Amino acid sequence: MTPAPQDIKLPDYNPWNGFRTLLYKEVLRFYKVAFQTVATPVLTAVLYLLIFGHVLQDQVKVFDKVGYTSFLVPGLVMMSVLQNAFANSSSSLIQSKITGNLVFILLPPLSHRVIFAAYVLAATVRGLVVGLGGVAVTAWFVDLHFAAPLWSLAFALLGAAILGTLGLIAGIWADKFDQLAAFQNFLIVPATFLAGVFYSIHSLPLAWQAVLHVNPFFYMIDGFRYGFFGASDVPPLRSLLIVALAFSAVAAFALRMLKRGYKLRH
Numbered sequence: 001m002t003p004a005p006q007d008i009k010l011p012d013y014n015p016w017n018g019f020r021t022l023l024y025k026e027v028l029r030f031y032k033v034a035f036q037t038v039a040t041p042v043l044t045a046v047l048y049l050l051i052f053g054h055v056l057q058d059q060v061k062v063f064d065k066v067g068y069t070s071f072l073v074p075g076l077v078m079m080s081v082l083q084n085a086f087a088n089s090s091s092s093l094i095q096s097k098i099t100g101n102l103v104f105i106l107l108p109p110l111s112h113r114v115i116f117a118a119y120v121l122a123a124t125v126r127g128l129v130v131g132l133g134g135v136a137v138t139a140w141f142v143d144l145h146f147a148a149p150l151w152s153l154a155f156a157l158l159g160a161a162i163l164g165t166l167g168l169i170a171g172i173w174a175d176k177f178d179q180l181a182a183f184q185n186f187l188i189v190p191a192t193f194l195a196g197v198f199y200s201i202h203s204l205p206l207a208w209q210a211v212l213h214v215n216p217f218f219y220m221i222d223g224f225r226y227g228f229f230g231a232s233d234v235p236p237l238r239s240l241l242i243v244a245l246a247f248s249a250v251a252a253f254a255l256r257m258l259k260r261g262y263k264l265r266h
Contacts, residue, residue, distance in 0.1 A: 093171025152227025
């Protein structure tokens, strides 16, 4: 005897299953092309290290008892973490929008919080994998020491989460690849390069130092560098507070966009 529709009991929805599946899909997406998504940015960081370290080793003064090549490593590693975290979430979302398979994410009963967490966590994973690869390879060229590794880990996690969230925002906002490229080329790349990757803030004129203090990327890189040398341009606790506030702000904005279905549900 076939039961009546009202007698059929559906299994309870478990948001953990949806989160786990979406996270697996996003991690698998960059893992399948690891040569492009992991090996290439690591190679780029090494090339920066070799070129700038060789040319400016005796020209740029940074922290006491810290050579310029050693100073470069944390900045280049963190730059790779940030840029690749952004690339992961932004490229995934814009590809889903353009190819039309975004519907398979919107149709299941996934809350905006689950979607946010899966995309940002996957972006964070990619950023950290690239960062670890950068540390492992540059260790062949520079004698690395970790004065406070937990500080580096905290800033790497928060920095990758912020850029993963910004990538989500960019992917939601953009309708085509050139809009996404504009977001990255005119916002993310300049903010990263002008955040103290290649220099100490004290080597700049006072006016530029004031500009640098407005850039949250500076606090991510400076705090991450503190974990290597135990020295930084800004007290690490202050940097951590600023970075945490920045993450709260961009996360709240991204969650609001997802909840409203901005440019996702037409």
